[in-house]
Amino acid sequence: MYAERASRVPGAVVWTNRPSGGGALPVLPDGCMDLMWSEGRLIVAGPDTRASMPAGPPAPYVGVRFFPGTAPALLGVPAHALRDHRVDLADLWPADGVRRLAARIAAAGDPARALEETALRRAADAEPPDPLLRHLVDALGAGRPVGATADELGLSARQLHRRSLAAFGYGPKTLARVLRLQRALALARSGVPYAQTATRAGYADQAHLARDVRELAGMPLGELLRRSALGQ
Incomplete structure (x- = not known):
């Protein structure tokens, strides 16, 4: 079951996706990038040029989807470096810090809100979008x-x-x-x-x-x- 709401990060949405027993839907290109948490992992979804199917067995996810063009400043990497890729956040940020973030989100009563707080803190220190x-x-x-x-x-x-x-x-x-x-x-x-x-x-x-x-x-x-x- 998929659900989303507006985020306190300007232009972003916070979403949750929990397996409902049906087959997975393809993730379609939308110009956006996502910061996701699932089963203890923090993952970045780069911009897609084609449909992609979720990898691995069904698992619950929470995520923050950023308005097109806004994620690179938050993540510190150009969007083309992540095109059509899903990568661990630890590949982009210091691994020790990412482990602490992941543990904090895992311990939170509302992982989606905790992930949004992470994005908010990062956005506060990032350059504003062009x-x-x-x-x-x-x-x-x-x-x-x-x-x-x-x-x-x-x-x-x-x-x-x-x-x-x-x-x-x-x-x-x-x-x-x-x-x-x-x-x-x-x-x-x-x-x-x-x-x-x-x-x-x-x-x-x-x-x-x-x-x-x-x-x-x-x-x-x-x-x-x-x-x-x-x-x-």
């Missing part, structure tokens, strides 16, 4: 073209690509594609017909939507929606 990159996410998330958005930001294509790699793990065109997928899924899950979903999300047509969902999610849109509805 406001230009927040504008980029908002613009691409609303369907604005990459070139027009770069012009608005006063950045060359090369500058925008370099800053996007560090912040999001991939270039702005991939980010736009990921955000378009999330836009389409939100429309389809709300009951909007597929053809209208394609148009409103910014696809050329329904066939374009179908291809993109299959490539990024690893399954057809209808199957993805059915499995999501069933919690499988």
Whole structure:
């Protein structure tokens, strides 16, 4: 069973996921990065470019999902170094400190809240997110073209690509594609017909939507929606 709530870390959400007996759902690209705790381990989920399936047997997880572009400053590592990877936090931070954090979270009555406190402390010491990159996410998330958005930001294509790699793990065109997928899924899950979903999300047509969902999610849109509805 998956549940989430808004975090006190700006733009982030705190989530919990406990095995419910059904099959696991793929984790879809969303432009975000996560700090997770499970069975005594602290894990960082880097930005995804494709769907991924949870590794190993089903286990309870708690996590903090950071707004696109905000996690690298907190973690102290560029996003592209973690693209499509899940790594132990001890590979990024001093191992002794990570062990103490993990023990503190394990002993807490509410591990999700304890993990959020860790993220809050880290955020207080980190550089604030680049406001230009927040504008980029908002613009691409609303369907604005990459070139027009770069012009608005006063950045060359090369500058925008370099800053996007560090912040999001991939270039702005991939980010736009990921955000378009999330836009389409939100429309389809709300009951909007597929053809209208394609148009409103910014696809050329329904066939374009179908291809993109299959490539990024690893399954057809209808199957993805059915499995999501069933919690499988």
